Structures are given as C-alpha cells and as structure tokens.
Amino acid sequence: MAATHQTPIELILRQRISPERLAPYIRETPTLHEAIRLYRWNIDLSGAVYEALHVFEVVLRNALDHQLCRWNASQPNPETSRLHSSDWLIDPSALLLRIAGRDIPDAKRRALKSTKRRPEGHREPLHEDILAAMSLGTWRFILPGRRDAGKQRLWDEALCKAFPHLRRTPRELERAVEGVYHLWNRIAHLEPVINSNVPAQLVNMRTVIGAIDPQLLSWFTSTERISTALTTRPSAAPRGQERGPSGP
Secondary structure (H helix, E strand, C coil): CCCCCCCHHHHHHHHHHCHHHHHHHHCCCCCHHHHHHHHHHHHHHHHHHHHHHHHHHHHHHHHHHHHHHHHHCCCEECCCCEECCCCCCCCCCHHHHHHHCCHHHHHHHHHHHHHHCCCCCCCCCCHHHHHHHCCHHHHHHHCCCCCCHHHHHHHHHCHHHHCCCCCCCHHHHHHHHHHHHHHHHHHHCCCCCCCCCHHHHHHHHHHHHHHHCHHHHHHHHHHCCHHHHHCCCCCCCCCCCCCCCCCC
C-alpha cells in the first residue's frame, strides 16, 4: 500500500475492523482510503445478495417441499402396512430418511428452540417450523447429479415436477444451486465477496427461479439489487496517487 496520509477515522477503522479483515481490500487498492471504500461497497453488495438469497431459498424450498409432501404420501410404510403421511419432515419414508435424515433432526432442534420463544407459549414444532429451519445445503444435497440411484429416483418421481420450465439437465441445475450455496456461505460468515463472481451466481439464481416459475423470475429480476450494486464498485486511484479523507 502506498505511504499516504491517513486520517484519524481511517486509523480507527483499520484497528477496529482489524488489519486481517481489511487485508483482502488492501490487496486490491493502493491506499487505506480506497480499501475502506471497497470495504463499504462489499457491505452494500453483500446486503443486495442477501436480499436475493432470501427470495431464492424460500422459493426453492417451497417448490421442493410441495413435491416431497405429495411423493411421501404415496410411499408405503412397512411398519404400519399403510402409506406414509404427506408430512415428510415428521413421517419421512425410508428413502428420504436416508437422503435427508441427518438434516431433519437438526432442523427439528432449531425449530423447537424457536417455538419455545413464541409469545403465545411453547408448542411442538409443526411442518412449517421445521421446513423454515432447514438449510440451503439440504436442498442442494437432495438434487441429483452425483451417482446416487436414490436421488435419481426421487428426481424422476417427484422433484423434477418442481421445475416445470427447466431447460437444462438436472446436473446443471444441481451445479447452479451449489454455486449459490457457496455464495450464501460466504455471506453468512461475513466474508468478502469482491472476487466471488457474484454475476455468475446471479445468473444461477435466475436459472433456478425461472425453472420454477417464469412470472416469478420476472418479479425477481425487477426487484433484485445485485445488478445495480455491481455497477457501483469504486474505482481505485492509480497507485501513488493520494486521495482525500474517508468516512466509515
């Protein structure tokens, strides 16, 4: 970084944010002033990405959940000689128990903690409570694409119906969700996204949402702020050129 005059607030920010956290931004810019501007832009971009991820995850999980409920209700339960219920989170069939069985108990525990804090008093978690507590990683994992006959069967019999407008292969769909998942992971851990190829993950979000519902894709495209945020990335001054003071 060029040796330039650093204002008091810049020195405070470097200390309180920490040199380690600012390091990725300092590597991209010639001065601390520019690094802090880039840091602020990363916060703005992360906020826009988080908003889009909110829509993406809710739409994806609801589309998959609808098909999983229908499919689960068609599966025989060897223990009762009857069919399973439509509530695959409470009464999962053997295949779903194998594929998502590790995630369901964790989601139930998170849902139980949430329902205990409700002002109306404690109650057992319902399907919607557990569904909301499932992670994006679960939806990525149950899609086909790897060599798993059970996942392929679940796709062929149920999950393909969640994407009636899909124009790509199931493997490409799974890769799109996986790419968005990795971006979600960085956002969730407050990691820099300045070099995370956010435009490519925006394309992946659009691909998945469009495969579910083109009208919803139109709404998503008209409301997401990622595209605008990407155009406002600050331009670094030429190395050696000092800039004025910077706010937080």
